[in-house]
Amino acid sequence: MSVFRKLACVALLLVVGVSMAANWLAPAGYAKQYRTQPNAPPTRQHWLGTDEVGRDRFARLLYGTRISLLLAPAAALISTLMAALVGGLAGYLGGGWARLAMAVTDLFLSLPWLFLLITVRALMPLNVSPLASVLVTFLMLGMLGWTSAARVLCTTSASLRGSGFLLQARASGIRGVRLFFVHVLPNLTPVLFAQFWISIPVFILSEANLGILGLGVAEPMPSWGSLLKELEGLVSISEEPWKFASLILLVLVVTSFQLVLSNREEMAA
């Protein structure tokens, strides 16, 4: 393991650990308003200052990081499972099934990712509770993000179809669903793991994009997207540099994921 990868692991663990301790580090919570101090600069009480309605920016960053870091893997899990079922099964069955599954996959892939996300997000009610908006956003990412992984899994699964151990299993009388779940799926595990880890930073960035465009997690719930939306009215960087804390943390986390995953990406390809 290279030094950079070790550092990335440490950074990720640190960020996850600190965000999980948000309840202790920021006991007042992310929604508490200090009405007398809106738009305050960093102080000893508010390490990153307050936002325009007087909420502590550090607390919101901690809670927002926790939401993104908990739900992005959950969405990645959904998308990986869907990819395993659609891609894995299509490759295993082959023939017309594989062609049909890949035609559906191509249909999804023919639309740019952000277009697909905003189109599907618009189909759902926008005026929902903050908790529902969190669930809708990440569920949607999970339900739509399976396509490229399904392609990889279809190819891997198809390459297993003629393998010796599957022939032996068939000769022993194992057929159908059991053959797929007991013999094919366990052999797809390394690719599934790789796809799972690769999806996490993609979903984190997608949520951030949706949040900035006002189609992600609803206020007052914080997420990296809603925190980055604050950069919208900025006139210069030197004016309020502490507003960039969420961007710096996001870049650090996604870079760490990329470094940790560098060999997994090769495996998935």
Added chain:
Amino acid sequence: MLGWRIVRHAVATLATILLGGLLSATLVRLAPGFDADEQQLDPRLSAESVRTLRESRAQKHSIFRFYLRYINGAMHGELGASHSLSQPVGTLLRERAPLTLRLVALGLLLSWSVAMAMALTSAWLRVSALDALSTIVTGTFLCIPAAVLALLSVLWNVPGSLAIALIVLPRVYRYWRTLLVKAYSLPHITTARAKGLGELRVLFWHVIPMAASQLLAVAGVSVSVALGAAIPVEALCGLAGVGQLAWQAALARDLPLLMNITILVTLVTLLAHSGADVIGHMLRSQEI
């Protein structure tokens, strides 16, 4: 052979567009609130008027009938009207498409030129420090959300096309660099160099033709990335293009408008992919 390939692409594109359109129409039809009409709540309307309104809505209940009517209209140039902007969709698209096309084309040209220059330098010189620097720079851009790059372009008064170029560049560079490094490591390149061929001749006669079809395929995919990047760039930079229109339609839940934009963008993406594949095929057959 080439003609058959073009026909196959045309059929696949048409089938995808029709299927995609049906899927969009189904989603639009099933979306919560599709049947709701504010007019039905107007206390000035009589019960008979409300019933007539409900009946006119009921005619759109069948997804297939709804979709067939849309296709029929589309073939006559009638794409329906936008609820939120109260204008015909065709007019809106005609007004806004040129700006998006210009932004995307400029962004792509810029990103392709810079990515090719960087990838060639990296693959040709093989200086590890330079390679590491370009990997770090492009890697950092990959880790920044497209919408943040759009916000930063507003902050620094950078043109929208440059923002699109910065979003596309790292994705294209990474693939192109790998392809060129792979092409340079082939045995016939080593032989050509050993025989004393100049670097430029090696590049243009042996390396580029070898990797051309794959380089083109990546360029085709980057069109889709650039179109996706147009949404945050146009929305946040206040540029009145199709990307901004899609964003406004999403915020206003203007589903028919969104459906038309989706179909248009899918068509452009598929044409780009098919074009890259057909040209790549032509180059491959010339090699043989």
